[in-house]
Amino acid sequence: MPDSPTVPHAPGITALGARLSELSRQHEGAVVALTGSVASGKTTLAIKVASFLANAHAVETVSTDGFLFPNDVLEARGLTLRKGFPETYNVAALGDAIEALSNGAADFPGYSHVTYDIDPALTQTITQPDILILEGLGFQPLSAPPRSAREPDYLVYLDASEENLLDWYLERFQRLWHAAKDDPTSFYANFLHMSETELVEFATSVWDRINLPNLRDHIAPLKETADIIVLKDADHAIRITHDRIG
Numbered sequence: 001m002p003d004s005p006t007v008p009h010a011p012g013i014t015a016l017g018a019r020l021s022e023l024s025r026q027h028e029g030a031v032v033a034l035t036g037s038v039a040s041g042k043t044t045l046a047i048k049v050a051s052f053l054a055n056a057h058a059v060e061t062v063s064t065d066g067f068l069f070p071n072d073v074l075e076a077r078g079l080t081l082r083k084g085f086p087e088t089y090n091v092a093a094l095g096d097a098i099e100a101l102s103n104g105a106a107d108f109p110g111y112s113h114v115t116y117d118i119d120p121a122l123t124q125t126i127t128q129p130d131i132l133i134l135e136g137l138g139f140q141p142l143s144a145p146p147r148s149a150r151e152p153d154y155l156v157y158l159d160a161s162e163e164n165l166l167d168w169y170l171e172r173f174q175r176l177w178h179a180a181k182d183d184p185t186s187f188y189a190n191f192l193h194m195s196e197t198e199l200v201e202f203a204t205s206v207w208d209r210i211n212l213p214n215l216r217d218h219i220a221p222l223k224e225t226a227d228i229i230v231l232k233d234a235d236h237a238i239r240i241t242h243d244r245i246g
Helices: 011-024 042-053 071-076 091-102 162-180 187-191 196-224
Strands: 030-036 059-063 105-108 124-127 131-135 154-159 228-232 238-243
Touching (some): 011 030, 011 042, 011 154, 030 091, 030 196, 042 131, 162 196
Parallel strands (some): 030 131, 030 154, 154 228
Antiparallel strands (some): 105 124, 228 238
16 A cells, blocks of 8 residues: 655554554454553554555544543542553443444543543544554453454554653653643643652652553553554654564
């Protein structure tokens, strides 16, 4: 499948997009789960691959963040500081949406990274496309094929070094913090009293206490059952390192 003549794609994007295109021709309405660490760039990768695929396929992207339990539920369950861990996702609702999509259409709830909570206004109703890229966290190890109608059809893991992941996490945290100066409704406005040095120290502690343990204990093990593993380098270039699909 050729790249768009007006929007060239990097080689890694082309390779992954071409592979998903091939798989979609074998599986009508393919649901592709894309997971990896916080700050690995899952959303950006999903958008770029979808742009490539749009030349020949009906494709949609949606985040699993909408299946996080709302903040008030997390607080009531004592899970506020574990947001992003498996138990903070409504796995049953995610399975319901995947199953409903296979029958025609499904609602996918939305999440605001500004307010840091579920936002009903961001709910998307998606009619079954050729390919749905479902990116984010909250996935369980997939069963052996043939998989149930409540599971994604394929799992792609976006891998990166822990050093790079921390750098990207701090960059994002600082970017959202700066943006909050013009948006008092932003969750990151809670940190505007900090100096930039204090902010980096705080964000690093959040990474060390929450995101890194989640990565090591719950996210990275998904590489063992991922159908495709994509490695992202410090310069953000990607390449497929494992393809386990026959």
